[in-house]
Amino acid sequence: MATAAAQYRICPRTGLQFHKSAEALIKVNAVAGVVALLLGGVLALLITLTRWQAVHLIDANEFYLILTAHGLDMLVVWIIFFEMAILYFCSSTLLRCRLATPRLAWFAFALMVIGTVTFNVVIFTGDATVMMTSYPPMPAHPAFYLGLILFAVGALIGCFIFLGTLVVAKAEKTYEGSVPLVTFGAITACIIAIFTIASGAIILIPTFLWSAGYISHIDPAMYRVIWWAFGHSAQQINVAAHIAVWYAIAAIVFGAKPMSERVSRFAFLLYILFLQLASAHHILADPAVGTEWKVFNTSYAMYLAVLASMLHGLTVPGAIEAAQRAKGYTKGLFEWLRKAPWGNPVFSGMFISLIGFGFLGGISGVMMGTEQLNMIIHNTIYVPGHFHATVVIGTTLAFMSLTYFLLPTLFNRELILPGWAKLQPYVFGLGMGAFTLAMMGAGTLGVPRRHWDITFAGAALPYEFPGTALLMIAIFGIAGVIAVIGGAMYIVVTVGTILFGKKLDAGAYSTKVTPLRLPVQVSLVEDGGHGGGWGVPGTFVFAMVFLVAFVLYYFVNWKYLSTVWGLS
Amino acid sequence: MSAILPPQHRIWWKQPVDKIEIVWIVIAFVWCMIMFFMMPYWHVFGKQNLSTETYRVKPELFAKATQEMVDKYTVRTEGPNKVPVVAPPAGSDVYLIARLWDWWPILELENGKSYRLNLTSMDYQHGFSLQPENINIQILPGYQHVVTVTPNRTGQYAIVCNEFCGIGHHKMVSRLYVK
Ligand code: HEM
Ligand SMILES: [Cu+2]
Numbered sequence: 001m002a003t004a005a006a007q008y009r010i011c012p013r014t015g016l017q018f019h020k021s022a023e024a025l026i027k028v029n030a031v032a033g034v035v036a037l038l039l040g041g042v043l044a045l046l047i048t049l050t051r052w053q054a055v056h057l058i059d060a061n062e063f064y065l066i067l068t069a070h071g072l073d074m075l076v077v078w079i080i081f082f083e084m085a086i087l088y089f090c091s092s093t094l095l096r097c098r099l100a101t102p103r104l105a106w107f108a109f110a111l112m113v114i115g116t117v118t119f120n121v122v123i124f125t126g127d128a129t130v131m132m133t134s135y136p137p138m139p140a141h142p143a144f145y146l147g148l149i150l151f152a153v154g155a156l157i158g159c160f161i162f163l164g165t166l167v168v169a170k171a172e173k174t175y176e177g178s179v180p181l182v183t184f185g186a187i188t189a190c191i192i193a194i195f196t197i198a199s200g201a202i203i204l205i206p207t208f209l210w211s212a213g214y215i216s217h218i219d220p221a222m223y224r225v226i227w228w229a230f231g232h233s234a235q236q237i238n239v240a241a242h243i244a245v246w247y248a249i250a251a252i253v254f255g256a257k258p259m260s261e262r263v264s265r266f267a268f269l270l271y272i273l274f275l276q277l278a279s280a281h282h283i284l285a286d287p288a289v290g291t292e293w294k295v296f297n298t299s300y301a302m303y304l305a306v307l308a309s310m311l312h313g314l315t316v317p318g319a320i321e322a323a324q325r326a327k328g329y330t331k332g333l334f335e336w337l338r339k340a341p342w343g344n345p346v347f348s349g350m351f352i353s354l355i356g357f358g359f360l361g362g363i364s365g366v367m368m369g370t371e372q373l374n375m376i377i378h379n380t381i382y383v384p385g386h387f388h389a390t391v392v393i394g395t396t397l398a399f400m401s402l403t404y405f406l407l408p409t410l411f412n413r414e415l416i417l418p419g420w421a422k423l424q425p426y427v428f429g430l431g432m433g434a435f436t437l438a439m440m441g442a443g444t445l446g447v448p449r450r451h452w453d454i455t456f457a458g459a460a461l462p463y464e465f466p467g468t469a470l471l472m473i474a475i476f477g478i479a480g481v482i483a484v485i486g487g488a489m490y491i492v493v494t495v496g497t498i499l500f501g502k503k504l505d506a507g508a509y510s511t512k513v514t515p516l517r518l519p520v521q522v523s524l525v526e527d528g529g530h531g532g533g534w535g536v537p538g539t540f541v542f543a544m545v546f547l548v549a550f551v552l553y554y555f556v557n558w559k560y561l562s563t564v565w566g567l568s
Numbered sequence: 569m570s571a572i573l574p575p576q577h578r579i580w581w582k583q584p585v586d587k588i589e590i591v592w593i594v595i596a597f598v599w600c601m602i603m604f605f606m607m608p609y610w611h612v613f614g615k616q617n618l619s620t621e622t623y624r625v626k627p628e629l630f631a632k633a634t635q636e637m638v639d640k641y642t643v644r645t646e647g648p649n650k651v652p653v654v655a656p657p658a659g660s661d662v663y664l665i666a667r668l669w670d671w672w673p674i675l676e677l678e679n680g681k682s683y684r685l686n687l688t689s690m691d692y693q694h695g696f697s698l699q700p701e702n703i704n705i706q707i708l709p710g711y712q713h714v715v716t717v718t719p720n721r722t723g724q725y726a727i728v729c730n731e732f733c734g735i736g737h738h739k740m741v742s743r744l745y746v747k
């Protein structure tokens with residue numbers, strides 16, 4: 001493990017260079033993530049089958065307990081472990097250098113594991129049924145907050161190791177010029193992560209002290225403002241990370257180059273600049289925070305971040321279209337897309353992730369992030385509908401597709417069950433698509449989130465939701481089960497491949513670093529502009545379809561708002 | 569050059585940008601500005617804006633004000649727990665308590681009239697969710713939130729709690745009437 005005897009191998013299939021210590025860390029972090037996904041997936045099935053009123057599987061106590069665990073094990077544990085793997089990959093592997101301080105990275109990993117075990121034990125013993133947001137004054141056991149803090153410290157150390165590795169690469173001149181775009185995306189994610197974890201510490205440490213009895217009061221309004229500076233920014237980490245993965249997959253599968261380094265990097269920069277402002281849209285329906293602050297915060301910031309996402313939404317498929325056209329798929333607007341490798345899960349997963357994130361997650365997110373419109377969906381099941389479109393179809397599916405690429409090159413195993421792998425992105429992505437749409441539909445009809453029984457059985461003055469709402473919930477249940485099957489297929493293929501896949505030639509380890517030197521001749525695409533400016537008409541048509549859907553949906557909701565009670 | 573390799577041109581920031589990207593940037597930017605100005609626009613011309621009139625309040629004081637309203641304006645009681653139904657005069661301050669796990673009392677409002685609806689929680693956070701209207705407002709303990717409401721349709725409404733507030737959360741549901 002000592003840096004003096006650093007060992008490297010070159011993957012014979014991809015030409016990527018792996019530093020032995022980094023390789024081991026990427027593997028353990030990715031595997032830890034997948035274990036969390038397995039646990040979270042089992043829990044997902046239980047809560048879905050409970051909210052589906054016709055089945056209503058588990059009792060109320062367990063439902064709320066499991067919902068707390070599902071939120072944390074998925075959104076925090078699965079996603080962040082996998083992001084650690086991505087950070088190490090984008091620094092050490094893509095820049096062809098050794099990982100800075102691997103021992104510290106193992107320590108960070110251990111902290112994250114200990115943190116995860118700690119808060120899971122507290123949740124499953126029933127001492128922290130407070131949802132992942134843990135809004136005070138509802139108390140949880142101190143060890144719950146402590147577990148979260150340990151996990152966050154581990155992740156923070158991981159971020160600094162990533163930055164340290166960038167410094168190593170620069171100092172040891174393992175690459176020339178600027179870092180690759182994908183690494184730049186990872187840098188964006190890392191900077192945002194540092195802001196995020198700092199906000200998390202500012203609020204979780206006092207809350208920990210409060211639950212342990214050292215502080216008498218945590219102001220609930222202040223808690224919400226700072227907690228969401230953490231909770232919202234955490235989602236921007238995911239966005240930056242999965243967009244970096246999209247670019248990486250476009251490059252890996254098609255040899256696609258960014259349409260313009262300038263535009264893509266500028267869009268990442270917008271994320272860094274305007275992110276801290278965008279936490280307000282979680283507290284738009286709150287008292288105690290001013291209107292001007294809400295409007296400025298949720299909109300100005302967010303719309304420049306939205307602008308950035310709209311740019312990536314054009315440039316990622318644009319890069320693919322350009323690469324495909326260069327290979328001769330030039331017929332009509334969409335031959336490039338028809339002839340894309342739809343049977344390759346690395347590509348199909350990435351493309352479903354892109355479309356689902358944009359159309360379902362993006363449009364709904366902007367709608368509900370509008371100050372006044374928020375009142376017609378706040379805390380309804382629309383909200384989890386929206387974020388399952390962003391963080392499940394967007395982030396999770398992008399990470400799944402990347403795994404299909406990593407299995408042969410990082411783990412040196414041939415995929416088992418290639419037929420399953422081929423189908424998996426469709427089952428998971430389309431199941432999730434229907435699942436999120438049904439949730440959004442039910443939320444529009446008022447169905448609350450985090451709710452065990454919307455028939456209100458046993459309540460003194462019950463309410464009956466319209467039949468359509470219950471129909472939506474039934475569709476949600478069926479689609480949720482399909483998505484869980486898609487998730488299970490992923491677990492079977494990945495775990496099975498790691499354990500039983502045919503071993504592939506890994507390339508020999510040596511102490512030699514093979515640096516990247518310009519010009520690099522790997523790209524399949526010629527250098528230069530894309531045919532005078534209108535080289536990607538198919539993508540532009542897509543972008544316009546997206547815009548029309550966006551505008552219509554946005555104004556339909558204003559129309560709906562205008563019919564409700566007067567509020568001032 | 570590919571996105572997983574360093575940019576081919578060292579001075580990549582001087583490379584020309586495609587026309588298609590520039591057009592899209594302009595369109596997207598204009599749309600972002602339209603969305604931004606919709607919010608202030610609605611504050612001036614729209615009829616649905618959430619007030620931010622908020623006071624710090626002690627639960628006892630809020631409960632006392634609510635009790636006074638109930639004593640004066642109760643018209644009947646409802647349900648197995650005999651929750652008072654209160655019909656306060658139009659334009660007045662009306663109080664609604666959220667607590668584990670009910671809403672208290674039941675309000676009866678007049679269509680087309682405005683009321684200053686005062687909301688707070690006695691304990692944990694709760695969510696005011698008016699159904700089937702689907703107006704949703706967060707309720708925090710220690711804060712008195714005053715929202716002026718103007719009902720525009722008569723009938724029986726429900727108030728559902730949509731912030732998780734413990735094991736009785738799914739039973740925290742009550743009514744509201746508009747005459
Ligand atoms: C097959 C996959 C999945 C299914 C069927 C599923 C299902 C659900 C359901 C039914 C809820 C409860 C909604 C409510 O009652 O409010 C929920 C909540 C949630 N899910 Fe998932 N989920 C899945 C995957 C994921 C993944 C991959 C993530 C994160 C990356 C995730 C993050 C969350 C979060 C953060 C919550 C909110 C918890 C809370 O309200 O505190 N889910 N999910
Ligand atoms: Cu409640």
Ligand SMILES: [Cu+2]
Pocket residue numbers: 694695729730731732733734737738740
């Ligand atoms: Cu509740």
